[in-house]
Amino acid sequence: MVKMYYENEAKLDILKGKTIAVIGYGSQGHSQAQNLRDSGLKVIIGLRQGKSWEVAEADGFEVYSVGEATQKADFIQILLPDERQGKVYAEEIAPYLTEGKTLSFSHGFNIHFGQIVAPKNVDVMLVAPKGPGHLVRRVYVEGGGVPGLFAIQQDATGNAREIALAYANGIGAARSGVLETSFREETETDLFGEQAVLCGGASELVKAGFETLVEAGYQPEIAYFECLHELKLIVDLMYEGGLSRMRYSISDTAQYGDFMIGRRIITDETRKEMKKVLKEIQDGEFARNWILENQANRPVFNAIARQEEEHQIEKVGAELRGMMSWLNKK
Numbered sequence: 001m002v003k004m005y006y007e008n009e010a011k012l013d014i015l016k017g018k019t020i021a022v023i024g025y026g027s028q029g030h031s032q033a034q035n036l037r038d039s040g041l042k043v044i045i046g047l048r049q050g051k052s053w054e055v056a057e058a059d060g061f062e063v064y065s066v067g068e069a070t071q072k073a074d075f076i077q078i079l080l081p082d083e084r085q086g087k088v089y090a091e092e093i094a095p096y097l098t099e100g101k102t103l104s105f106s107h108g109f110n111i112h113f114g115q116i117v118a119p120k121n122v123d124v125m126l127v128a129p130k131g132p133g134h135l136v137r138r139v140y141v142e143g144g145g146v147p148g149l150f151a152i153q154q155d156a157t158g159n160a161r162e163i164a165l166a167y168a169n170g171i172g173a174a175r176s177g178v179l180e181t182s183f184r185e186e187t188e189t190d191l192f193g194e195q196a197v198l199c200g201g202a203s204e205l206v207k208a209g210f211e212t213l214v215e216a217g218y219q220p221e222i223a224y225f226e227c228l229h230e231l232k233l234i235v236d237l238m239y240e241g242g243l244s245r246m247r248y249s250i251s252d253t254a255q256y257g258d259f260m261i262g263r264r265i266i267t268d269e270t271r272k273e274m275k276k277v278l279k280e281i282q283d284g285e286f287a288r289n290w291i292l293e294n295q296a297n298r299p300v301f302n303a304i305a306r307q308e309e310e311h312q313i314e315k316v317g318a319e320l321r322g323m324m325s326w327l328n329k330k
């Protein structure tokens, strides 16, 4: 059984009195910064001028340019979009990354694919909550924590593991458990999960189901409830108690579909394609395509984003959710 670290083995002490610079104040940045501050640690924010800067100041943080924040900090947590990290690192972080500091990430993309190469005299690590940023904050405020991973790429100070675990505690991850991994494993599994299953796979499955029902003449509102809304409630059961908890709660008729029909939807073809996607992640083809797409100012990404906004499921969903006053819409 793999070892899980909890608060008792992930003491905050080594980060007490140190300055943590959270670089970026988006989904992960705002949640990690606020959790660390509420855990009693000193946090400053590094940003460019813009929307996030105003939000971080309104949330009561001292905000600096990325270079200034790096200069002032002992621990630098890079929470910028992956595709921008290489440039910002080279221009604004590397010049101030002096001996003994910690360079940390929540995803290993740039280190693993060689876009950032840190000097030998700093610690390099990742501490990654396994969940979306807004939930990292929400769950912490509720008294829990989103579980996390940590990995050490470089231990220049001899304290890197202790520091990583302290950071994991600060963001609340050690409340529910932190697992050790490597940059390679985190990067490849995270990319595979989000591309093939959680984001890519799940949204295509939802749209395919919705389109099938609507094309057959059923009301789009019914199709929305069936294929998108209820998915969250089913996944909640899996999250709380695995597939068996879902099976306990659903009807036997639904369970028949779970056993017999699901495998007609996720076929050997799909599994073959999943393996192909994983191979492209492992051999760097996916990283190259994503880096090149960004260098070309995202022509394909932008075109598909526009088409997706127009999808009927988005319009019907917005109307229905407008009637659900209890929903958290932040």
Ligand SMILES: NC(=O)C1=CN([C@@H]2O[C@H](COP(=O)(O)OP(=O)(O)OC[C@H]3O[C@@H](n4cnc5c(N)ncnc54)[C@H](OP(=O)(O)O)[C@@H]3O)[C@@H](O)[C@H]2O)C=CC1
Pocket: 023, 024, 025, 026, 027, 028, 029, 046, 047, 048, 049, 050, 051, 052, 053, 066, 078, 079, 080, 081, 082, 084, 088, 106, 107, 128, 129, 131, 132, 133, 134
């Ligand atoms: N989203 C998630 O839940 C998860 C993300 N991660 C990882 O966390 C990291 C951050 O992702 P995420 O939180 O989604 O990112 P977001 O896109 O939500 O936020 C990015 C932040 O970086 C700022 N920023 C962008 N460009 C620059 C720049 N050139 N200089 C200074 N600041 C800049 C943005 O500010 P501005 O308002 O100025 O644009 C914004 O505050 C990534 O490595 C990602 O893989 C890991 C696990 C989950």
Ligand SMILES: CC[C@](O)(C(C)=O)C(=O)O
Pocket: 129, 130, 131, 132, 133, 190, 193, 194, 198, 199
């Ligand atoms: C599933 C998407 C994710 O990998 C995450 C929330 O962990 C991301 O990078 O946003």
